[in-house]
Amino acid sequence: MPVGLDDRLHLLPVAGVRLDAAAAGIRYRGRDDLVLIRFARDTEAAAVFTRNAFCAAPVLVAREHLAVTHPRALLINAGNANAGTGEEGLAAARATCVAAARVLEFSPEEILPFSTGVIGEPLPVAPFEAALPRLVEGLHEEGWERAARAIMTTDTVPKGASRCVTVEGRDINVTGIAKGSGMIHPDMATMLAFLATDARVAREHLQMLLLEVTERSFNRVTVDGDTSTNDACVLAATGRSGVTLDPSHPEWSHFATAVEAVCVQLAQAMARDGEGATKFITIRVEGGSDPRECLQVAWTVAHSPLVKTAFFASDPNWGRILAAVGRAGLQELDISRVEIWLDDLCIVRDGGRDPAYTEEEGQMVMEQEEIVVTIRLGRGTAAETVWTTDLSHEYVRINAEYRT
């Protein structure tokens, strides 16, 4: 069960964005596995992709298409990642764009393809061709939740978030959906996220904004966001609200904060739905010399299977956290200045257990579903936060059985 997430989404439509999903039978049976998202004319879009050297065929094709024109539609399938599939995979990704372009009467370069699922299996094109006419016919502005469900793989709940901000007396909506449930460790971070707003924003500003907010959201659950073969995040701006924004606009930061809030909610949802997760853990490192070393400590703690299994067991085995801080590789760390807190309970101080700490209090905090670990390095003013989960029996079961 995901930690603190509902199965229902309450998403705001975005004028100029229509979506539909269908059960195309690409891999799954009896569930939607193909999504089409169509943008109104003059929509601008920005995207960030995985930096994995083995990036998937659809990533290569999407990058090519973005380089030559403005995207008019996104075509997303779940169940098959079309990664590690060589030239055939590229041909298949291109063929799906051709099929969508034909039905939509766009050029193939105006379609961006995305895939998630098993690596190394050939992607069949025929199910796309068969499903596309239905998909195009069903497009509507209320399709966000159904689309969010259709892109799920090991996700147990659909993921979506919306914000509405008022600028120049008009409402601007920002809505996003995402898939990704392997956030226990970065290498299962196959993540797709699709966001849209009805503000009008130039592509260069959208791209800048997207880079900034992914760094403070998705990259705080996925280490650099560059770990899977298929990771991608798209932010589209349709302009249909009639409001034009750029970074010099007095309300830009208001708008940017809304986009970031949607991304943070989606990123946290991925961790909350982490494979087998029973706890949602926030790791905050304060008092570092610079953000880099704060992240170094935060990730070392967040990735430690020993720390994660202790959270699963609700065991206040704070020694495991302390050992992880110690091995994070910080130069000249003065351990006598380090403090470790579980919520508002101090457990480590002056290089050892806080004299006032009791196991009973530690146990009480550890039994919560949501826990904040604060690590104070006592050597500067930088601070960073990452989100993670515990490591459970269920994690192993899911990842041992996936594919079978």
Next chain:
Amino acid sequence: MPVGLDDRLHLLPVAGVRLDAAAAGIRYRGRDDLVLIRFARDTEAAAVFTRNAFCAAPVLVAREHLAVTHPRALLINAGNANAGTGEEGLAAARATCVAAARVLEFSPEEILPFSTGVIGEPLPVAPFEAALPRLVEGLHEEGWERAARAIMTTDTVPKGASRCVTVEGRDINVTGIAKGSGMIHPDMATMLAFLATDARVAREHLQMLLLEVTERSFNRVTVDGDTSTNDACVLAATGRSGVTLDPSHPEWSHFATAVEAVCVQLAQAMARDGEGATKFITIRVEGGSDPRECLQVAWTVAHSPLVKTAFFASDPNWGRILAAVGRAGLQELDISRVEIWLDDLCIVRDGGRDPAYTEEEGQMVMEQEEIVVTIRLGRGTAAETVWTTDLSHEYVRINAEYRT
């Protein structure tokens, strides 16, 4: 069950080394948990320790003692790591040395203390004081196997190895014991290893040799060997064989190879007995530009929980290996030159699945208890090997329940 390990050890005694173990009741009940190892006069010893910033009290004390004199005895307890215990922990570690020194009639600085077990619990000194007279009385050259059992924590079998080499017509024995079973990921690599030989070797040469061989053995299952608060490895040379060796001796490399073989066997035994391990995986990276990038790829694959759960499930999900290679961060990796092999089965070639590969063949290799993954980068001549295990349900159970 450990992979390919016996519960019985066949260890050669080393002249000048006497050992004993006792059930001191430090934490465990009804099993040995305290070991004393006594060296003959004029024994030289070298040691390497954890580089964790939060190193345990016994590590600090052992380093202090080594700086002032030659060690005459090692005192090792299991069940309590005496780490994260601040000034009290230091006082306790010193007190155990004082207790041993009194019974042995040495100075406290001639004793090196070692601890392994739970972090953050005060170490009681009284059980040491009570057990030491018995321990000293029981010292004998055949005590290696019992000592190996007494230092176990989550280990399921004792770990030891011996080699005998002939130099100048005389036999030189090298014997070592170790504990450590958390090798699924480096941060549970709490490792202790104690080796001795009856060759005579100067301390500076012993230290150099120990650094070299730990790099190619323990550090190939534990990333730098610097991850736990308590890691330590000692190599003692008693000189009782009557053979004196130094690096200019024509048989030095013969001797060095024997020491390395003992360390490699101990290191592999830790992986084979990895918590919950059902498979022993060798990851060999060839064709790298330099050893550093080979290790970078090898560790990325070896640490991937997705790869490890696929091994547990005997699932030839080679896409997970490919994705791990791709995200290892190598600059300008030409994926069309990368090959991935499972034993002698080629699975990836030219950036995608080998056309000749079949799932059935992959399945057959994956069902083995021991698997060699070879990754060829095709950009140089460097090669490195690391050892790891799969990730099983049992791993989570052990680490969630340890302490409870």
